[in-house]
Amino acid sequence: MAKLTAARIRTLKTPGRHGDGDGLHLKISEVGARSWILRVVIAGKRRDIGLGRYPDVGLAQAREAAAKHRSLIAAGADPIAEKRKAAIPTFREAAERTFEANKPRWRNGKHTATWWQSLERHAFPILGDMPVDQIGREDVLRVLSPIWGKRMETARRVRQRIRATLKWAMAHGYIDHNVAGEAIDGALPPMPKVKNHLRALPYAEVGELIEAVQRSQASLAAKWCLEFVILTAARSGEARGARWSEIDLDAATWVIPAHRMKSHAEHRVPLSSRALAILEEARTIDDGSGLVFPSPTRPGKPLSDMTLTTLLRRLRVADRATVHGFRSAFRDWAAERTHAPHAVMELSLAHAVGNAVEAAYARSDLFERRRALMDQWADYLAGDSGTVVAMVRHGK
Numbered sequence: 001m002a003k004l005t006a007a008r009i010r011t012l013k014t015p016g017r018h019g020d021g022d023g024l025h026l027k028i029s030e031v032g033a034r035s036w037i038l039r040v041v042i043a044g045k046r047r048d049i050g051l052g053r054y055p056d057v058g059l060a061q062a063r064e065a066a067a068k069h070r071s072l073i074a075a076g077a078d079p080i081a082e083k084r085k086a087a088i089p090t091f092r093e094a095a096e097r098t099f100e101a102n103k104p105r106w107r108n109g110k111h112t113a114t115w116w117q118s119l120e121r122h123a124f125p126i127l128g129d130m131p132v133d134q135i136g137r138e139d140v141l142r143v144l145s146p147i148w149g150k151r152m153e154t155a156r157r158v159r160q161r162i163r164a165t166l167k168w169a170m171a172h173g174y175i176d177h178n179v180a181g182e183a184i185d186g187a188l189p190p191m192p193k194v195k196n197h198l199r200a201l202p203y204a205e206v207g208e209l210i211e212a213v214q215r216s217q218a219s220l221a222a223k224w225c226l227e228f229v230i231l232t233a234a235r236s237g238e239a240r241g242a243r244w245s246e247i248d249l250d251a252a253t254w255v256i257p258a259h260r261m262k263s264h265a266e267h268r269v270p271l272s273s274r275a276l277a278i279l280e281e282a283r284t285i286d287d288g289s290g291l292v293f294p295s296p297t298r299p300g301k302p303l304s305d306m307t308l309t310t311l312l313r314r315l316r317v318a319d320r321a322t323v324h325g326f327r328s329a330f331r332d333w334a335a336e337r338t339h340a341p342h343a344v345m346e347l348s349l350a351h352a353v354g355n356a357v358e359a360a361y362a363r364s365d366l367f368e369r370r371r372a373l374m375d376q377w378a379d380y381l382a383g384d385s386g387t388v389v390a391m392v393r394h395g396k
Contacts, residue, residue: 006059024066026054036062038069042078049079088174091127091135091165095119098168115161122147122158132169137179141187152191159188200325201317203333206230207381209317218311220285224278225293226308229323231275231378233330233348235262236323240302242292252276252371267350270371272378330377338376344369 004020012018017025023039036051051057051065069079089097099116106112123143127135140162147155163180170178177183201209210230213223229239238256246255254269261267271279282292289300312318327349334345343353348370
């Protein structure tokens with residue numbers, strides 16, 4: 001094989017590899033880009049080592065680099081492994097890349113913030129500066145053991161985030177196994193399974209709460225949004241982010257697009273006459289942003305996630321109720337005071353019904369039956385039926 005020369009390299013146009021001897025090649029891509037490749041055999045396997053782009057790396061430099069790599073291989077070294085080892089990230093660097101990769105799919109701003117903060121507080125002091133391939137089971141246990149029996153939920157989440165970070169490192173070839181996985185289960189006592197129920201008013205008290213909301217000194221947007229949440233059994237974020245483009249007043253329907261739903265699936269919400277009345281009133285606070293319930297203090301922005309909670313605090317019921325808890329109140333009412341089928345109640349909450357097979361065959365969202373149920377709910381809240389339990393004296 002004739003060796004390459006500087007003059008010959010300038011005339012080469014054909015895509016492919018052009019050999020210089022002893023495994024060194026000039027590679028020309030289909031679009032004309034040129035780079036140096038050294039083909040070698042390491043531990044019985046043929047490998048390619050990139051030596052840089054031409055003309056940034058000239059012929060003489062490529063030959064010199066190729067000679068150095070061949071000498072290392074002859075001495076038993078693996079230049080590819082050494083190069084990869086030099087690029088191995090620290091745990092903090094790997095966590096940052098894991099965080100950035102997952103952040104776009106997280107809708108909850110609080111979750112996004114606490115994901116990183118929990119690692120900063122508990123994991124980085126021990127693991128932060130360690131290359132991921134040097135982290136052992138004992139290092140992970142040094143992070144988890146002090147908080148495992150004292151702050152169970154925090155410990156569970158920290159372990160989950162360490163595990164996710166090392167899973168990213170494993171997927172990119174920096175480590176061979178995840179030391180935060182099952183390998184440490186035996187060293188950590190099983191956590192008791194605690195089912196946390198969100199605080200929720202008994203459904204018999206919700207109608208009176210709505211009256212208190214209407215009498216309060218809160219902003220119109222906050223008052224109308226909270227009542228709309230209750231009437232539709234929607235999640236707070238879905239209602240706070242509601243846009244006029246999602247509302248069909250003539251059809252009395254609110255269509256929440258998939259990207260705003262926890263289930264990532266479009267959800268149709270039937271609107272009762274009271275819900276429609278709220279929307280008509282909300283026209284008076286339209287700020288041109290397209291939001292149904294815009295913030296009165298931040299034009300063009302939705303109400304913050306604390307606005308409705310603050311309203312419950314003003315009414316002195318926050319110790320017994322959360323905004324999300326009104327979904328539970330609706331579900332309890334539907335189960336105890338109506339004859340609605342299970343599927344109708346669950347679909348009203350945008351919950352999946354049955355197992356995967358049942359869901360695959362569920363062609364209908366039972367919309368009209370859900371409309372009847374939501375009309376009954378609105379009537380109940382308006383006092384058409386049921387007994388209202390006395391509540392504490394409301395503050396402003």
